[in-house]
Amino acid sequence: MPTIPHAPPHLSLVQRTKNVLTNGKFAALVLLLPPALILFSLFVILPLLQSGYFAFFNWNGYGEPTDYVGLKNFEQMIGHSVFHSAIWNTIKIVLVSLLVQMPLALFLALLIYKKTPTNALFRLIFFVPYILAEVAAGLIWSFVFDGHYGVTASVGETFGLEPFFILADRDWAFVAVMTVIVWKYFGFHMMIYIAALQGVPRDLIEAARIEGAKPFDIVRYVQIPLIKPAIIVSAFFAIIGALQVFDVIIPLTNGGPSNTSHTIVTYLYTFGLTRLRIGFGSAIGVVLFITAVAVAIFYQRAAMSPGKKP
Template sequence: MATTQRLAYSGSMRAQRGWKTALIFAAPALLLFTLFITLPVLEAGYASFFNWNGLRAPSADNFVGLGNFEQLVGNKTFQRALFNTGLIIATSLVVQLPLALGVAALLSGRQTGTVLFRMIFFLPFILAEVASGLIWRFMFDGDVGLITQISQAFGGGEIHLLSDKNLAIVSILVVATWKYFGFHMMLYIAGMQAIDRSLYEAAAIDGATAWQRFVNITLPGLAPTIRLSVFFAILGCLQFFDLVVPLTGGGPLNSSHTIVSFLYYFGITRMRIGFGDAVGVTLFLICVVVAFSYRRWVMKND
């Protein structure tokens, strides 16, 4: 009996020491998270109830309650921004990720030159977003851009993608696909290299074709990586902003805004900080719902 009590006491002491150690190491991270995430989110939520310009502390005189959120509901530009963000997500899932998976399948082996091509396809991802946007803005320029020059070389006319309100978003989709598919490609290559090679060897001995090996071995083995890639893609698209500013600035006629660029141009630059905070809170809630729902229903076994 005494031995049992001593063992229980010893286990309790180890557990207490473990908690103390965990708190000591977690405290700096918790402090930083509180200062730079929790407090700003709470402050933004508070300011979203005021018609506030950011120069003075919100007061009862400029309290508007849910007025900023009500403005969002009927704002056609915000509705367009929501549609564009959804379009970017759809393009990422339907075009960008399958393209990344196909290129990863071609470059996952150890053939000569695969490392070079991996680096070439990954380079756009490490290039700064602003630099990428400026490069493609020049290429899409309707007067001297590369696209127009190619068109004129084949007897066509000038192509003004960035000045057409129906085509400006297409230019953003093209650049976003070019910019980010390399990141997902590298994720897939890493996942493919973790699959047991003996499975492929056994399938080849049994006479399975390359397509059959891909469908029955590669895709099931990549399932957790694909789910993670989709998660990154959706959250990244919801926060899409850096390429919009140098490429289109949300124009023409506010036709190419995303949620975050709408927040920036109609909140911060116009000194409507309270309205911008309402947009930010809305985006935050969307991201939280998507993240937790995806984690709960799609990645529950990962």
Template sequence: MTPPALADERRMTRTGPPRGAGPAAAPSARRRRFRLLGTITLFLLPALVLFALLVLAPIAVAVYTSAFKWNGLGGLPRNFVGLDNFTRMFGDEVFVGDLRRGALLIALSLVIQLPLALAIAMLLNQRMRGRAVYRLLFFAPYVLSEVITGVLFTMIFSPDAGLANQILGLAGIDGPQWLADPSLVMMTLFLVMTWKYFGFHMILYLAGRQGIPKELGEAAAIDGAGPWKRFRYVTLPLLGPTIRVSVFLSVIGAIQLFDLVWVLTAGGPIHSSETMAVTMFQFGFKRSQIGYASAVSVVMFVISLVFALGYQRFVLRRDTEGAITTMRAQR
């Protein structure tokens, strides 16, 4: 009896190699790869064109015009000034103040706004009557536009007929100038920001919390861990990816904050609530100094880009690597 391996070898000798195994197979495989590449390019091309026109082109124009002294009229800019706009910017007390105020908003968001959103998310994850209603009420401010929010709180913090001062008046307290006091306007602005945005972060944390298996908390409770220890050693570490994304969005939002500030204070009084985006708008559209405004936009973009790349490299690296590994395992 002929062994199977020997029979296969004799059959291969008589019939020759399998079809497609010869030199003609390589061109066929190359044609399939080119066809696949063409299909991918065809589907990606509209998105790439839009990205180039709406993102890359404006960035290039801003970088180009930042090297000129230009009012936006009279055709292309011709008065080349090099880095003078940037030198002027970092010597301007208003812009340096913008950096300080942006850092203050970021610090307050990380220390107050996000912990508050996390605490409320943990509370609303418990069984309670009307839980869905509370979730809706806390998330509803985020749905409102920034313009509506700004107009609403302009009326609430009005020094004469505003609701805030009327409530304080009932307690015999003279209400302050919420939006006109340079020493108070940033805290008032942060209060409005917290009311507007903490519901978004709350929903993020709530979704992350509901993705944690209940068995882990039950196992920790069986081992004798109390509510605080279960939160500290079980819930909080597993919420790490969600918290890191929340921090990233909060910081980027504080760097680019514009519309809420513009509606509430327009950067006043005496620049005490101005941000980089407001300064850019003031010089670009109010004073027609397009070159200087472009320089401000370039600095704001570079700050956001450096933070985003550094944050992804050193903070989100484990999360992205874990997601890629999971996707590969599912293939």
């Protein structure tokens, strides 16, 4: 009768510890994790803690903060009409990013996602605005919108219209800002969609065509459902990016005219840093940080949790 081999005995605690210590992954972890933690603590955790501390002081940034004011900075912020306008403008950017920028990026991605030399050229053209520095983009568009010398002036002269200064108009300045934001960042989302569309199996598309599906039906019932994870990630980037818009607005309008084009970040910069009200700016930063974290957690639970997988 053949003997049944016994199962190998379990490794002892000493042997398992030795295997872990001699593992290359553990060595890499020991070498790389401490520097990363130190840098993260110095440049992220420590500034956040300091901002939370400074938010309770009337402090100009020089010396040690001594003038404790409690929640006064938060009360002034909540009662400031410009802050209300900045919140509403930030919400507008979120809505424009979700309802205009992302659909535009998806539409263009569906047109040029196939690998051809012509499509590669169009991808480069559409992606160039994203590569361009935000400050440079703002300066370029400030010239475009100039009522005397820019493209707007040329169009006005062609149709015999009076010079119109969009960036100086309270009703149109932020519309111009949102236009630049859509132009600047839609290429980023377009590239995300192109990468996802190129991963859709061709067999499914061909099968749908054989079954008589029209191009719109293929997009709606085959391609979009399969790239849904990419759309979810793109929407997350759009929302978080909208909460951080700063570099484009400063060279365009600097928050004007009459503080009508501020976002939360430009409001922090203008009424906190430039006026040496570091305590007040820290209070705004705390609110912005809490908002961003709350949005990220809510979005992850609502759209990116395991139960939401397509």
